[in-house]
Amino acid sequence: PLILSDRINAMQESQTIAMAKKARALAAEGVDVISLSFGEPDFQTPQYIKDAAKQALDDGYTFYTPVPGYLELRQAICDKFERDNQLSYKPENIVVSTGAKQALANAVLSLVNPGDEVVVFAPYWVSYEEMVRLAEGISVPLLGAMENNFKVTAAQLEAAITPRTKLLMYSSPCNPTGAVFNRDELAAIAEVLLRHPHVYVLADEIYEYINFVGEHVSLAQFDAIKDRVITVNGFSKGYAMTGWRVGYLAAQREIAAACEKIQSQITSGTCSIAQRASIAALEGGRASADEMVAAYRRRRDMVLELAADIPGFRTNVPSGAFYLFPDVSGYFGRSTPAGETISSAADLAMYLLNEAHVAAVDGAAFGAPDCIRFSTAAADDKLREAFVRIKDALAKLK
Ligand code: PLP
Numbered sequence: 001p002l003i004l005s006d007r008i009n010a011m012q013e014s015q016t017i018a019m020a021k022k023a024r025a026l027a028a029e030g031v032d033v034i035s036l037s038f039g040e041p042d043f044q045t046p047q048y049i050k051d052a053a054k055q056a057l058d059d060g061y062t063f064y065t066p067v068p069g070y071l072e073l074r075q076a077i078c079d080k081f082e083r084d085n086q087l088s089y090k091p092e093n094i095v096v097s098t099g100a101k102q103a104l105a106n107a108v109l110s111l112v113n114p115g116d117e118v119v120v121f122a123p124y125w126v127s128y129e130e131m132v133r134l135a136e137g138i139s140v141p142l143l144g145a146m147e148n149n150f151k152v153t154a155a156q157l158e159a160a161i162t163p164r165t166k167l168l169m170y171s172s173p174c175n176p177t178g179a180v181f182n183r184d185e186l187a188a189i190a191e192v193l194l195r196h197p198h199v200y201v202l203a204d205e206i207y208e209y210i211n212f213v214g215e216h217v218s219l220a221q222f223d224a225i226k227d228r229v230i231t232v233n234g235f236s237k238g239y240a241m242t243g244w245r246v247g248y249l250a251a252q253r254e255i256a257a258a259c260e261k262i263q264s265q266i267t268s269g270t271c272s273i274a275q276r277a278s279i280a281a282l283e284g285g286r287a288s289a290d291e292m293v294a295a296y297r298r299r300r301d302m303v304l305e306l307a308a309d310i311p312g313f314r315t316n317v318p319s320g321a322f323y324l325f326p327d328v329s330g331y332f333g334r335s336t337p338a339g340e341t342i343s344s345a346a347d348l349a350m351y352l353l354n355e356a357h358v359a360a361v362d363g364a365a366f367g368a369p370d371c372i373r374f375s376t377a378a379a380d381d382k383l384r385e386a387f388v389r390i391k392d393a394l395a396k397l398k
Contacts, residue, residue, distance in 0.1 A: 178318020
């Protein structure tokens with residue numbers, strides 16, 4: 001019989017991908033499913049980026065690429081850090097990967113030893129926990145309070161750090177809560193880290209451009225800890241390039257070299273054509289993102305209004321990204337028309353899929369078992385229809 005590794009047996013399938021699969025299966029049966037489970041912009045990649053990809057093919061960019069990415073792309077990323085984040089890096093500090101996801105995995109595998117503790121600000125992005133598990137680290141989730149926009153405080157961090165803590169991981173703007181750390185909050189976190197020089201940080205800034213409050217602050221801007229901060233970013237969200245698979249990290253040389261080493265053995269440099277297109281994307285600045293952000297902001301306002309009309313949904317106001325993350329614990333203990341009890345957010349998400357034909361994701365996957373996550377990166381009329389259906393389905397719970 002086939003015996004799979006303990007490593008893979010211990011790993012959970014991504015809940016967002018699992019829910020998207022179920023929604024697709026229902027849709028294949030002819031059910032009109034509105035899928036709000038996936039964190040994917042509904043916009044096409046801007047035309048100028050597509051043109052650059054076509055040009056790259058015609059120019060013969062069909063060969064293996066340097067493992068950490070084309071030098072020109074790494075230079076363009078350095079220019080971006082300088083322009084947007086007032087951060088100075090050299091190409092040797094940059095590793096381009098197959099999505100921000102690989103950049104995160106490279107960093108975790110480069111830093112975490114078996115038994116090392118990794119503090120993860122919760123609600124967190126689904127894959128953080130599994131990456132830590134893969135590295136045989138111990139994840140230490142710290143849950144932020146909804147009243148504080150789900151943001152973990154410096155005091156919470158201070159209390160969680162032990163001599164075994166190796167890494168802190170968080171995203172800002174946050175998937176799933178849309179929370180954005182401001183300068184004061186990050187300054188307080190930087191101060192804690194200054195007292196604990198054995199702790200490194202993986203700052204996931206993939207939603208940088210999708211920010212409704214304005215200022216994006218990078219933890220690496222706090223000079224005294226810059227060497228211990230690894231900043232992750234990419235093209236999937238800001239440039240609507242999810243399928244192209246390009247992300248990157250910036251880190252001190254030794255860490256960047258370690259990430260390059262892992263990547264050289266597992267995937268090599270990411271796709272040549274996608275990298276050439278990414279250079280063009282950065283040359284275009286953030287104008288195309290700003291157009292998309294206007295739509296995301298309009299949708300956020302719309303879904304907040306629709307959600308406010310649903311009894312039992314408690315939400316924060318997302319400052320960025322494209323998700324709504326209501327606390328739905330008020331429904332726990334209620335019964336469906338079929339007589340089943342809703343005892344968790346997973347039950348509620350399943351009920352909404354079957355009854356309202358709206359796919360959402362159980363908050364437990366994000367370390368917040370009282371919540372469910374809706375992606376708001378869908379067309380306005382779909383979102384409106386989804387929330388009408390959700391409201392009707394929830395009204396049927398007794
Ligand atoms: N980090 C966060 C917080 C995300 O939400 C996502 C995608 O959903 C990623 C990283 C991965 O992005 P990429 O498509 O660049 O791998």
